[in-house]
Amino acid sequence: MASGRQRTFGAGRWVPLAATGILALVLFAMPAASVASPTSSTTHDSLAPAATSGLYAQATWNGANVRNYASATSAAHIGFNGVANVYYNWSSLGGVAGVGAPSFTINDARLQIFYFGFSLATRDVVNSAAVPATTGSFTMNWSTGALQYLLEGSYKLVASLLAPNGTTMWSQAFWVYVAAPFYVGAVLPIVLILIVIWELYNVATVGKYAMLGAPKSTAPPPSGEAPASEPPTATESPPPSEPETPTPPEEGSS
Amino acid sequence: MSATTSGLAAGIVLGIVGVLLAQQLGFLGLSDLVRALEYLVVAAILGGIVFAVIGWALGRRYLARHGGSSSPPPSSGD
Numbered sequence: 001m002a003s004g005r006q007r008t009f010g011a012g013r014w015v016p017l018a019a020t021g022i023l024a025l026v027l028f029a030m031p032a033a034s035v036a037s038p039t040s041s042t043t044h045d046s047l048a049p050a051a052t053s054g055l056y057a058q059a060t061w062n063g064a065n066v067r068n069y070a071s072a073t074s075a076a077h078i079g080f081n082g083v084a085n086v087y088y089n090w091s092s093l094g095g096v097a098g099v100g101a102p103s104f105t106i107n108d109a110r111l112q113i114f115y116f117g118f119s120l121a122t123r124d125v126v127n128s129a130a131v132p133a134t135t136g137s138f139t140m141n142w143s144t145g146a147l148q149y150l151l152e153g154s155y156k157l158v159a160s161l162l163a164p165n166g167t168t169m170w171s172q173a174f175w176v177y178v179a180a181p182f183y184v185g186a187v188l189p190i191v192l193i194l195i196v197i198w199e200l201y202n203v204a205t206v207g208k209y210a211m212l213g214a215p216k217s218t219a220p221p222p223s224g225e226a227p228a229s230e231p232p233t234a235t236e237s238p239p240p241s242e243p244e245t246p247t248p249p250e251e252g253s254s
Numbered sequence: 255m256s257a258t259t260s261g262l263a264a265g266i267v268l269g270i271v272g273v274l275l276a277q278q279l280g281f282l283g284l285s286d287l288v289r290a291l292e293y294l295v296v297a298a299i300l301g302g303i304v305f306a307v308i309g310w311a312l313g314r315r316y317l318a319r320h321g322g323s324s325s326p327p328p329s330s331g332d
Contacts, residue, residue: 072283117287153278156285177280189278195271199264206260206309207316 054102057090057170059159066174072154075175082179083143086111088125090161090170092134101134106169108162109138113147113155113176120155121147130164144178150187152180257316261309262302269301270294 059066061076062085069076078084088109092101107130112119125138138161144151155178160171180186184193273293277284284290 072280075280114285116284116290151278152280154280154283154285156283175283175285184279186278189275192271192275192278196268196275199268199271203261203264203268203305203308203312206257206264207312209257209260209313 054092054094055090055104055161055169056093057088057161057172059089059172060087061085061174061176063087066157066159066172069174069176072156072175075154075177077177077179078144079179080148080181080185081143083141084176086140086142086159088138088140088159088161090136103132103134104136104169105130105132105164106136106161107164109140110158110160110162111140111142112158112160113144114158115151115155120151121145148178148180148186152178152184152186152189154178256309257313258306258310261312262306264309265301265303265305266298267301268305269297269299272301273297 061069064076066076068074076084086109090104090106092104094101107127109125111123113121121144123140123142125140127138130136154175156173157176158171158173161169163169180189184190273282273284276282282293284293
């Protein structure tokens with residue numbers, strides 16, 4: 001009985017461990033394709049308006065500068081099925097009275113959402129007919145898409161402007177809180193809560209499995225008599241033999 | 255698997271899951287890989303230690319209450 005319970009317990013213990021491992025693999029494998037993205041290695045932690053080679057740019061999230069959402073505690077909020085208007089505006093610095101300022105060719109406005117350092121999703125607004133200019137703007141209506149059914153919580157987003165050759169001309173990081181229906185109505189938090197409940201149940205019932213490791217020989221007999229394993233001494237009387245069962249009378253003797 | 259080992263395994267899982275759940279509820283940011291791994295490793299170690307102690311204590315209490323015998327209890331006729 002004990003070994004059977006031990007086997008059952010041992011197998012059951014691996015279920016949440018395996019689930020956690022599979023979850024970690026999914027989380028790391030899902031955005032693996034984005035590792036090769038040329039923008040993933042850019043320095044996007046700068047919170048000051050970037051002025052790379054005379055380029056000044058900023059992005060707004062529903063009208064507010066994304067610099068206001070510089071940390072997870074001051075993140076912007078997007079509801080379930082919500083759409084945010086992200087507006088990119090860039091201009092060229094330098095020259096005298098606007099004359100002689102360098103021109104830039106910006107053809108791509110990009111917004112990436114990051115999780116564990118990898119890009120979960122990338123959205124682009126591409127201007128295929130971009131020409132060198134001193135000012136420009138892009139408008140993007142951004143939503144979490146299918147991710148809203150899977151994830152919620154605070155995530156870092158990176159807004160960036162790219163040149164036609166893929167060079168990141170400007171980027172800025174900010175934080176967004178993605179809400180789920182009924183606060184925990186996404187798949188991942190539900191799975192995590194179920195794992196927590198399962199593990200707490202296992203911890204609450206873990207005491208009974210201490211019996212499996214207890215030595216059997218140290219157990220005192222319940223009635224206070226000598227243990228059965230103790231050898232009998234010579235002075236003791238031999239154990240009484242079992243009473244013989246009376247043989248039934250033969251048929252026909254009466 | 256003893257009660258201490260069971261508590262250790264449960265604590266590691268609870269530590270990792272707790273960090274992931276805290277991020278899902280908006281209390282943590284796990285967008286940076288190094289910082290996220292630091293959170294996960296520290297939480298797994300702390301959870302393992304805490305719940306190993308809890309498992310050990312629960313095992314001791316159960317053995318104290320039930321005599322530490324794995325034999326079946328005596329019947330009323332003995």
